[in-house]
Amino acid sequence: MKNVIGRNIPEYINGIGKVEPFLGAWEKLKKGWMDEITVPPPNKAKLPHQCKSCMDLRMAIEKTNPHDGMTVSFHHHLRSGDNILVMTIDILAQMGIKNITLASSSLNNSHDSILKYLKDGTITKIWTSGLRGELGKAVSEGVLDVPVTIHSHGGRVRAIHTGKIQIDLAVIAASAADEEGNATGAHGKSAFGSMGYARIDSRYAKQVIIVTDNMVEYPCTPTSIQQHYVDYVVKVDSIGDASKIASGTTRITKSPMDLRIAKLAADVIENSGMFTEGFSFQVGAGGASLAVAKFIREKMKKNGVKGSFLLGGVTSYGVDMLNEGLFRAIFDVQSFDAAVSSSILKNRNNIEISSGYYANPYNCGCMTNKLDIVVLGALEIDIDFNVNVITGADGIIRGASGGHSDTASGANLTVVVCPSFRGRIPIIKKRVHTIVTPGETVDVLVTERGICVNPKKPELEESLIKAGLKIKKIEDLQKEVEGITGVEKPIEFTDKIVGIVEYRDGTIIDVIKQVKNAN
């Protein structure tokens, strides 16, 4: 069957079950969500003054009675410095546990070494926002029998609420914790800032282990994770490589092309009608996206405009804007550098939020639903404004869904910034390889070769033209780029599905096929 944006989606997938095709960005919210079953958090109890401390991680894991077929979860706040996921899976593998479902909020290069467990049947299923490096390549080449499910940050919370992901064991790394499991990422040698992605795991996992390299006197504050959800607490030497966890301060790109795109995007925002007193704003941490913040900051100062809140993945650049009074608050689901951790600790308007508060489509108003403007990147975008942030030009998984589709669907103005081609490979295409974010939720594309407005927003196009900005038809831009790069040689795929891309509401927006002749 084809879903509403024309992608072929099987009705049933082995190891996954019956799948629901994508209906449109808000269609299921409008009618179908009430039918969804939700599951209760687990029932727990503990006698007074019972001790939660374990000698080491292996002992803690043994106490949780691990078993074949279990689901194990992690957060990815340690980024590419994470030690805990590999350490845990190593232990489970040593214990002979098989058929594990890995449900990390995301996966990255620091997890390459678990590839052997995908080959030997230790790990047989994966839920994740992103996949890169050796893992992404191996999955794309078909190492697993069951396709990986790619979810958004908000969609992951929905999947846990609805019991699609049922976590047996959550192993949660913290940069500071106390003996009862109150824990935070805001201080300690391995500080990583917000623990936003881990909150839902602490609430719903049958067993929760807090792992820290920094046991502090009771009580540990802020209580990003609260003790009454925590079963065991373990001290380890190191939760990760601090230098890879948090850089000092995020820097604005110096690439002239990125800066040109960013400046153009800021002009679009300024003239969109959304750049008004009290607007809310999110930008990615990547090159051109973050640079947009630089130009918006200048425009806010010049025009005396003050915003309400910044959202998202937060950089020190955002913290500076908070401290300058340009925004009243930051809602922080993930922190990108050391300056943000200390801001969480000291500034009560730098508010740590859970990924449910951030982006869950099944609650009574997540923050992304309140966004005015979001600026997002893309690996590919097509003439229907559909965006791919998961597979590369070679068809191999090397990206992450993240909050891309969440913010795009919530914001009043969604701006995608990207170069029109990279190397000799076009970014703007007739059809993207994999759709993560549907075009109906994208309003404007800004490239170094011009601005394209989604035809669904004629009044926006009019405003921008009035402001003197040159607008191109996206089809024309696509042809222009094709004229430079030439027509791409199509990637060859087999029929085997190696990944399914879940839209935030749980429907399937696209599937990823096994690449042929990968090398």
Next chain:
Amino acid sequence: MKNVIGRNIPEYINGIGKVEPFLGAWEKLKKGWMDEITVPPPNKAKLPHQCKSCMDLRMAIEKTNPHDGMTVSFHHHLRSGDNILVMTIDILAQMGIKNITLASSSLNNSHDSILKYLKDGTITKIWTSGLRGELGKAVSEGVLDVPVTIHSHGGRVRAIHTGKIQIDLAVIAASAADEEGNATGAHGKSAFGSMGYARIDSRYAKQVIIVTDNMVEYPCTPTSIQQHYVDYVVKVDSIGDASKIASGTTRITKSPMDLRIAKLAADVIENSGMFTEGFSFQVGAGGASLAVAKFIREKMKKNGVKGSFLLGGVTSYGVDMLNEGLFRAIFDVQSFDAAVSSSILKNRNNIEISSGYYANPYNCGCMTNKLDIVVLGALEIDIDFNVNVITGADGIIRGASGGHSDTASGANLTVVVCPSFRGRIPIIKKRVHTIVTPGETVDVLVTERGICVNPKKPELEESLIKAGLKIKKIEDLQKEVEGITGVEKPIEFTDKIVGIVEYRDGTIIDVIKQVKNAN
């Protein structure tokens, strides 16, 4: 049938169903809790940028589709200054809704005017921690067909998790809120401090209305209640009588008898073996209880002892001790005066917690489970150390279960302070009228006529004797008091059960009978 402490409990009660008899303070936690069903929080969704504001409370209530047989919940943080409960029930009554289950976290004198709705069938069932004034009297005289269920603060959370209380509509008063429903009690003209009791309602109620007299710019911080649980937001002129919501600063009693009891209790604590570096502490806000804090504060300074955390109902006296560095943190489920509200706002070690975090017996380690020392009051105590905090000497309901049994069961040292008699009525009795807190969880009784140690704690008695404190047998103290007051005339009751006292684990510890010939 008789429960484990000899109280007659029917197996089945009309309108309540089958009841489970009390097994002992920790017995159900040790074996039975895993069998308990838990229910999922409701499934909600909301389209981006959808408006939650309603013109007035009636309009908001209408939008929630109120119906006969519904359960409506409130918090009691506004204390005797509350306007919102009466305002809501008036509207529901005007709409002709019948058979309402009222599930306020507690009820007090400000709610007297809803008595008419107990008589006309608008309200037919009540769950509450406390009941006083006209309502307490009327219930004791049998105004309702179905007995009122008295729960502890922790037990209420358990009852909501397990679906015993299924809230259709939660109407949550806030002293500040924004258009999305982020809300707090920490600032505004009607500031009342912590919103701890309301958190569980916001999570589990099918519909949530935030009512405030102080709409602030988005986002309202601290986000004590988070927007993603909130359906509607209403601005009213006043959520309550500010003078009755928060007094300026809590004062220590000047009653010589209370001070004498308090001093003795402080001596008991000092010599209990629990008064050590890093101890945790909770005292009630009442006369002798709070005065114990005064003497403990002096002893801490004198002996150079520093504690870890203060818990509970928090007074400005506790805030002073935090600011002096005597404790590292306060965990605040309920605030008793204006100074506490501003401390929540400014001091990040004054931590607002939910009642689940505070005292829910069915989670992985609530704060009361971590308590070292608690000092509690009593309306009556008997020779088995059972405590009554719910019915008066005339058998009429005029008290509250509160956190009494929660803290008593969790603390390493539970000290009950009370005079041995009031007027000519004994406080120490052979048998209390109503058991709220079982004697097995009480360690010491301190009165103006001496100290009694629970025989379950011989090593504690020994320590106190060694320290030169005079210990009496509780049976002897009871007889001594009876010698002064004479033998009481027994209160006459009918066979009708008007209230059941639920222990925190959901078992029934006692029932309250209808008083005969009440006047």
